[in-house]
Amino acid sequence: xxxxxxxxxxxxxxxxxxxxxxxxxxxxxxxxxxxxxxxxxxxxxxxxxxxxxxxxxxxxxxxxxxxxxxxxxxxxxxxxxxxxxxxxxxxxxxxxxxxxxxxxxxxxxxxxxxxxxxxxxxxxxxxxxxxxxxxxxxxxxxxxxxxxxxxxxxxxxxxxxxxxxxxxxxxxxxxxxxxxxxxxxxxxxxxxxxxxxxxxxxxxxxxxxxxxxxxxxxxxxxxxxxxxxxxxxxxxxxxxxxxx
Numbered sequence: 123x124x125x126x127x128x129x130x131x132x133x134x135x136x137x138x139x140x141x142x143x144x145x146x147x148x149x150x151x152x153x154x155x156x157x158x159x160x161x162x163x164x165x166x167x168x169x170x171x172x173x174x175x176x177x178x179x180x181x182x183x184x185x186x187x188x189x190x191x192x193x194x195x196x197x198x199x200x201x202x203x204x205x206x207x208x209x210x211x212x213x214x215x216x217x218x219x220x221x222x223x224x225x226x227x228x229x230x231x232x233x234x235x236x237x238x239x240x241x242x243x244x245x246x247x248x249x250x251x252x253x254x255x256x257x258x259x260x261x262x263x264x265x266x267x268x269x270x271x272x273x274x275x276x277x278x279x280x281x282x283x284x285x286x287x288x289x290x291x292x293x294x295x296x297x298x299x300x301x302x303x304x305x306x307x308x309x310x311x312x313x314x315x316x317x318x319x320x321x322x323x324x325x326x327x328x329x330x331x332x333x334x335x336x337x338x339x340x341x342x343x344x345x346x347x348x349x350x351x352x353x354x355x356x357x358x359x360x361x362x363x364x365x366x
Contacts, residue, residue: 137152138152138287146172147172147173149170150168150284152284153166153168156233159316160239161192161272163298165275165276166185166186166275167185167186170182170184177220179220180218180228181207183207183232185197192268192272195241202236206218207228240252241265266332268315273343280353281350309336309340310341314331315332
């Protein structure tokens with residue numbers, strides 16, 4: 123199927139939406155992972171379809187996973203579990219309301235509630251472990267794995283950016299590569315995921331540092347990130363020695 127010209131809409135430079143002018147029921151979205159989360163500086167893509175019953179029924183959302191599981195709510199199959207989409211349980215303002223719910227609300231929920239700073243607790247029933255020693259320990263481990271998978275997602279996007287988003291992917295990683303690689307170095311030196319910058323002076327001084335297993339896995343991914351950025355002409359010479 124051939125589509126006409128695309129409209130590009132940006133929200134606060136962290137959410138990008140393309141809409142097909144000849145198919146206003148179709149859109150593709152890129153969401154930037156927020157700082158302070160294991161998804162920082164990553165790009166996460168979603169396809170949205172407005173069914174004929176919309177807005178009586180919520181939009182259908184598919185996550186472009188690349189075969190990777192980055193979050194309890196986002197499946198390799200593309201399924202998105204979110205109460206606002208009626209794909210998960212919820213009540214009140216958590217579920218879709220034809221009179222007040224919006225696409226923007228869905229996008230902000232994906233960014234703030236799904237791709238959040240402690241995604242481990244998104245898993246059903248795990249919210250009861252918040253604040254408990256075992257739960258917080260598991261959350262730290264989950265964040266480490268989520269960051270590793272997020273890095274793998276970056277590598278996948280460098281190789282195969284979504285159609286019509288090639289320029290955005292290029293520009294995004296050109297601008298964020300230094301922060302991404304600097305964060306990787308900080309994590310390999312012991313900073314906990316999500317607190318790469320200003321870790322020593324932050325309010326998170328009691329936060330457990332990164333695990334040895336995570337450091338080893340990240341050290342194997344790091345040179346691949348450096349290479350992926352350098353191939354595209356991004357200046358990475360200062361990280362080459364660390365990547366060897």
